[in-house]
Every structure is written in structure tokens, then in C-alpha cells.
Amino acid sequence: MLKNYFKIAIAVLKRRKFFTFISLFGIAFTLTILIVLTAFLDHLISPQYPDTKRARSLYINTATRTHSGKGFQSNGPLSYHFLNKYVSSMKTPERVGIGSIFITTNTYINNKKLEIDMKYTNADFWEVQEFEFLEGRPYTAQEITNGDHVVVISEQTRRDYFGETTAVGKYFETDNVKYRVCGVVKDVPITLIFSYANVYLPYTLSKTGRNDTRFEGMYTAIILARSKADLPAIQDEYQQTIARIPLKGEEFNELHSYADTYLASFTRILLGKDDSSGVGKFVLSIGLFALFFMLLPTLNLININISRIMERSSEIGVRKAFGASSKTLVYQFIIENIILTLIGGLLGLALSAIVILVLNSSQLIPHMYLAINFTVLAWAFIVCLVFGFFSGVYPAWRMSKLQVVTALKAQ
């Protein structure tokens, strides 16, 4: 039966080339947009080089300090002092990587200006993140304590500063300070804000906030758990730690901070409220957007399908006259429509591969490489089925109500 349906579907598609073109165009284009968007989302959310251990990592982005009486509220990253004292000392994590938000500075070489994004880190940062070293090695805890002027630079910075040559052992100057390059890592796109920088330096070299014992600062922490199962325990311990921190002598009387999974650490800032991390809201709004975006193409497909059905009313009449029930006809039409959307889906997949290729080679965001991966493919397939189903149901229902006589007569 399915084979039969398939044959009819292909025949119908061939007969009305223009309608087929419109349907396929609509489906392919809609899916292309959705696939490219999901690829981008996937790039943002799924583990990426060098943040490959996201599944067993927790992130501390910010802390909110409030004074309910004075109406004071302040929100921002934390100081190295705070993270080192309270987070690094926690029992449950395996390691705690600490890195600053990136700070931009310039360096001038051969009458060329380079904009350098610097990140100050501790030694565990290199353990928590899996950077690929093209040459050299990360700086060690000992070098950090000594205050040695050593840096790790990105491949791009090496090319810009030293040209097409090796850099380890050479000196790199910025902020009027000379640093010895101890390692070169593969580039990271700016979309991974916990990992991205052009130049990585020991936190002891930071010009600001070295001896700062205040809470606010410019650092974030990545907590690596021994296994995924430990995450809730770490979150609990962090909450207990936060609750125990004495707030005497501060201008606030409440401190809120969360160790979140990667996605939640962003949604909390955008959509979070009180204790909820905002992941639910985020998924909901993405879903609503996708639904609304698909509404117009679906309506379009419904209208085209209604036309197609009316055109085939005599076929339907004959089938009914020879004993097909309304139900089988509805099935037939929906299956036909799903076949159509799947073909459109294949086209859309090809089209999005091209779009992603163009996006990647244009380097709109430097070093960002999108890919259609299996999650994206699976989503695209589901979207196809939903799309085909919804755009087929209403016309099929209309069709099934056609009277045999009118269907036969309306040629």
C-alpha cells in the first residue's frame, strides 16, 4: 500500500510541476532557515572546542548583590579573591578553572595596530578546557605564583604578530610589557565567552584587582565535576557555601549566585527570575518562534494543497465510488504530503549545507564554524514530519467530506 501511495505521490508531483515547485520551494526554504538557526543554536549550546567537557561542567557567571532595605542591586562577575576563596575550596568538584572576562588592549607592530583580547586565568583553566596546543604548553601553577611574564597566544595572534613562523620562546609586547610566549593554541570564536581570548595570561599579572578583597570583579569560574552525576551535589555545596559567606560590613545584605550548566548560565541572565534558571522559558520562546515562523509557509502549503485536492476531485470520486473510505483517502493524502515535505526536506538540507558553507567561509564571526550535525538532522527530520502533517491534515479533512457525485462531476 505504501509503495502504491509513493507511486501516486510521484505521479501527482510530476503532473503539476508548477505546484510542485511552489511547495518544494516553500518547504526547502523554511527548513533551510530552521536548520541554519538550529546549527547556530547548537554551536552556542553543545560542547565545542575547547569547552568539550560541558556535560560535566558548571559555570559561575555572576553574582547578584542586593540590599532590600536600600533598594540597592548590583549584578556582575566576581573577583578572583572570591572565587579562589569560596569556590576553589569546595569539596565536590574535581577542578575549578578561573578566567577573567576578556579585556581589550592594543599592540602596535610594524605600523599595524592589533586589537588584543586578553584573558587572565589560573592553572586549572587549562585542565578544565581542552585547548589544542599547536606548539608549546600552558603556563604552570608555579609560573603563576612566581609572577613570570609568560603568555599563551592564539594562532591568529601568532600570525598577526610574528608572521608565518613559530612563536614559543619569543617575546610578545602589549600594554608596554614584554611577555614570553610559552604556548600557541588553536583559535576560539568569540561566541564561547568562557574560553575566548587572543592572549591568555596568568591572573597574577593582572593590572587590576590583584589585592582586591571585594566580591565584584571580572572573573568567572568553570567547575569540572568528576562525573555528570556529581553536578547536583556541587550545586548544593555552592548554595551552602554562598549562604555561609559573612556579609557584615558590606553594602548589601543578600548574595545570590548559581553554579549553572552552560545553557542555564546564559538564560539565567536573560530570562531567569529568583531561583528559576530560565531554561524552560528559553526553550518555550524558541519553540514559539519556530512555530510562528512556520505558520506562514504552512498556511501557504495548505492553500496549495486545497487547490491540488480540488483538481483531483474526480480521482477522489472514483476511489470513493469503488469503495475507498474517507479514512483511507485522508491517510493517502497525508502520506503523499509527508513524502512531498521529505523531498523538500532533502532539498532544504542541501540548501542549508550551502548556506552554512558560505557562512563558514565568510567568517562573519571569526573562527566560528557551523556544522549540520546529527542532532540538527534529527530535528530537521522531525520538523519535516510535523510540517507535512499539519499542512496535509486540513486539506485532507476537506477532501474526505467531498460527495462522490460532486467529486465525479467537478472536472
Place this chain on the structure above:
Amino acid sequence: MIQLQNIEKVYRTSAVETLALNNVNLNVNKGEFLSIMGPSGCGKSTLLNIMGLLDAPSKGEVRIDNEATTSLSDKQMAHFRNKKLGFIFQSYHLINDLRVLDNVELPLLYRNSNAKERTRLAKAALEKVGLSNRMKHFPNQLSGGQKQRVAIARAIVGEPEIILADEPTGNLDSAMGNEIMDILLELNNIDKTTIVMVTHDEHMARRTHRLVRLFDGSQVS
């Protein structure tokens, strides 16, 4: 009223030429009720279409009301059909999405007339065919005979001099057919409308003034 001279009609498809009408000469007088008979495919409908300016002959001349029609432009022809001709079809050809009254008003839409006048004339025409009580219905709520009566009302609403009827009783049983025939005869008698009717019902044809028979595109009597 209608003069057909040496009418020939050839249908060409890619491979074959079919001669649908062969040298037909016919005069229809003013006030006459003429019927055309013949077997299926003999060209009677083609002849009627040519008389109604719906189709152009391959050869020959059609004169209506002493006017040559061959050289008329599309717009003039449309105007001519609207003013002088009324059509009735076997399958009624009512617009299913319009109510009876709106269907009857249709020819007046293509004239300069105001809405009130149109409604008045359409009601009068429906009255003539005895359907004043069905004005607000949709065509698919009516029986075949009623539908054909609506079609007649539509044909006469513009007070044409000629009515062309293509098997008006073909889809109806004999009782209803006779009813339709009565209305047409009355139109012919009282309003002196010239009527040309294609039919294959001997009984109906015998009630008209004159009978013309066609066979394979040629006039046989």
C-alpha cells in the same frame, strides 16, 4: 433576423482536420421559433455557438439584425451578445456561489445600470418564470427544472431579441421539460422573441414553428 451564409467550421488538431459544419445556409426570421435537430456530434451545438458569436466560423458570414458580425472586435462582440442575445444551456451554468437573484442580475452587470434597476428587472424576470419565492436560494438548493427556469430568467432579463437554447430540456424529465417548453413558447408568442433551440427530442421540436435537421455538418432539411 439571423442570416447564415456558406458557413464552414473546421477543427484542427495537430494530426487531423474535422469538418464540423459544411456549407450551411440558414435564415431565421424575426419572431420565429426554430428548432435544430440531429444526432450527437452532427454540429448542432457548433452552429448555435456560431449564431451566438461564441465561436467564429472558418468560412462564411453571420449577419444578425442585418449587421455583419465577422469584423466586430472582441469588445463589440461582447456588447452585441449582451444586448441582443440570451443563452440557455443544457447544464444551466448557474454560478453556484451566487444566490438566484444575483445570478439573474448577471447580464445587467455588464451594462450601465444601477443596482436598484437591476434588482427590479431581475425580480420581474423571475416572476415571469414563476420563481419569485426562490430569489434568496442558492442554485444547488433548487431542482433541475427550477434551475433551468432561473437560467431562462437570466436569458430574458436583458430583454434580448434572440434567445439561443442549447438542449434546454436535455437534463430534465418530460413533465419538467414541457414546463420549460411552455415558458419558451409563451416568450415567443407574447414578447415576440426569436428563439433558436437545439434539441434531440422530436416531441419538443414539433411544438416549434420550423425544424432544421443536421447530419454530419450538413443541412438535410
Place this chain on the structure above:
Amino acid sequence: MFTHLFKLIWNKKKQNFMLMLEILVSFLVIFAVFTMLVYYYKNYRKPMNFEYDQVWSIGFKMQDRPQSNDSLYVFFEALKNQVKSMPEVEQLSFSGHNIPFSMSTSQNSLDYEGRHVRSIHDYTVSDDHAKVLKLSLVSGRWFSKEDDASRYQPIVISEFLKDKLFGTGEAVGQVLDKESDHPRRIVGVVKDIKDHGDYQAIESAMFRRADTNALRWMEQALIRVKPGTGVAFEGRLYKALASHLTNATIEIEHLTNKRQAKNSMTLVPIIIMMVVAGFLVINVALGLFGVLWYNINRRKAEIGLRRAIGAPAGSISRQLVSEAMVLATLALIVGCFFAVQFPLLNVFDLPASVYIYAIVLAVLFVYLLVIICSLYPGKQAAAIYPAVALHED
């Protein structure tokens, strides 16, 4: 004829419902796009009212500053004199974080005789700021040394804020925030500046004179350089700054680049949205075209009949186009009802005129789309041979 077409569509409303819904949703999408376009275009048309071409910003993030007010003052004066001593530098001023085209903003509120104006962009700047950016004064003067002795904090406000506070009345000399412990006096009014990029709306702005306290946290300087000054000088300047500000991280940026970056933050989403909306519209147009075209086949008999009873060919194609227009009109009436809610409920805090322009443009656009999509099907319909159409069954 119009009522006739209306009846035709109304009586078929069930079949036409989906088509109307599609036009309605398309209208709403197009309306949203036009609202954005009109809004940004209106903003774009307004003058910038300051010059940024030769202006560079210097960021200096530093922790340890001189503790006492006097040494702090001396430190900043020395920095200023050192930079200004370079022949390429024409002017220099210090500023808070919210320099032109930066990502950071700072907002405040002002009170004047019971009127409370909120969301005022608050710029803390030094005396030469107006010269660096070449701001144009409408009335009064810019603050300067002569305000040192003033009891009030001297501020300069923008015209937009002046209209909000005083309407047509005089602003210069008025004292604001009288009740608070730091009342301010307006010394001048400047033309509105668009310092958040070409496409941003004009908003209220106030400039306050940087006092010694501000020197504790200001991390930005703006300099105006001579035309033609290039990277070579920038390198020298950087070195000079780094030697003076030994414990600071320094970043020099050109306002022209910052403007580009800021503009593209507005433009990129618009372009993406327009590409997406454009494809949606093509999609809908093709669909509409297909459906209308197909409908002719279904209505061959009706069209043949109309031709038989005297409709000229032109009238048929006009009828089909008009039918599509009536259909669109019905959808647009509903669409406009929704669209009008935006200015009525003031959903996004945009001026009502933006929505009204957008509605008008979107309506015209939808009509244009419908006409284009129905012209060809209309032509096809007019070419139908009545004799063939009427005898097909």
C-alpha cells in the same frame, strides 16, 4: 460590480478563509518589517549633530589611583597636558564609560517642579568635551572654570530633554533637583546628538561637569586629532600613555570604527530579518499565484458563461484581479484592526506615526503583491474561449 464581487467572495467564505488567513499573517509580518524600517529610517534621517571623524577614544582601566583629591587632580592634569603637548592632538576631554558608539549607557532622572523625567542619558564629561565632539549649542554656554565656584552642579541638557522639561519655556538658568542634596543648574542647551549610532532614536541627554569625585572612576578620554593622523602616531601615543599610566590596560579606538560596529549591531538583525521576510513573501506570492491560477481552471464554465452573456475579455481579467483585491481587503481590515492596537496600546514605546506609516506601506505592499499575483491568472482567464468552456461537460 463591487457588491457583486463581494457577494461572490462572501458566499465562498469557507473556501477563501485559509487564503484570507494567509494574507492576514503575511500582512502582519510585512507590517512588522515596515515598522522597523520606518522607525530606523526616521532615526537615520536625523542629523548626528556632532563630529566623530577625527576623534579617538582612549580607555585606561586602572586600579591604583592617587588617593587625595589634589594629587588625583594633578595626575589627570599631567596626563592631559602630556597628550595635548603632542602636535597631532587638538583637543582632549575625559568622560564616563558612555562615550559615543560605546556599548555602555548610564541613565538618570531629573525633577523640575513636580515633573519627573526618567531615562535620561547621563554623561559625566570634562570641560573640553564640546570642543572634542564639536557639539552645537542652541542657547547658553558649555560649563567651564567659571563654574568652579558655583553652588550648583552645572549641567548642559539636550533640546529633546529641554522640550520635555520646559516645553517652549527658557531652560538656561533653571535649577533642577532642588529637593535633593546636589541640586543642578542648567547652563546650556545643545542640539540632540545621536551618539548610539545612525539608527538610534533621539533620547533625553544631560552632560554634567566632571568633579574631583569623578576622577576616581573615569576610565575614558576622547581626543580630537589633526586630519591625516595615522597608525604611526597612534603607536607613539600608546607608548606615551603606557609610560604615564604604568598600571593601566590601555585601549585606543577610533570613533569611526566604533560607529561602524555599533551600526552593524542594528543593521545585521534588520538585514537577516528582511532576507527571511523576503523569502516568506516570495513563498506567499508564489502560493497565491498558484492558487489563483488554479482557480481559473475550476471556474472555466463560469467565465465562459460571463463571456456568453456579454462580458468583454478585459472585464473578466479585471474581475479576477478585483476579486483578489476584495479578498485582500477583507484580510487587511482584520489585519489593520490588530496593527492599530500597537499605537493604541503603545506596545513598544514607538511614536504612533511610525506605526501609521508602516500600516499604510504594508497595506500598499500587500495590494501590490496581490495585483502582481493575479494579473497573469486574470489574463489567462480572459483568453478562455466561451464556446469551449461551456461545452466541456
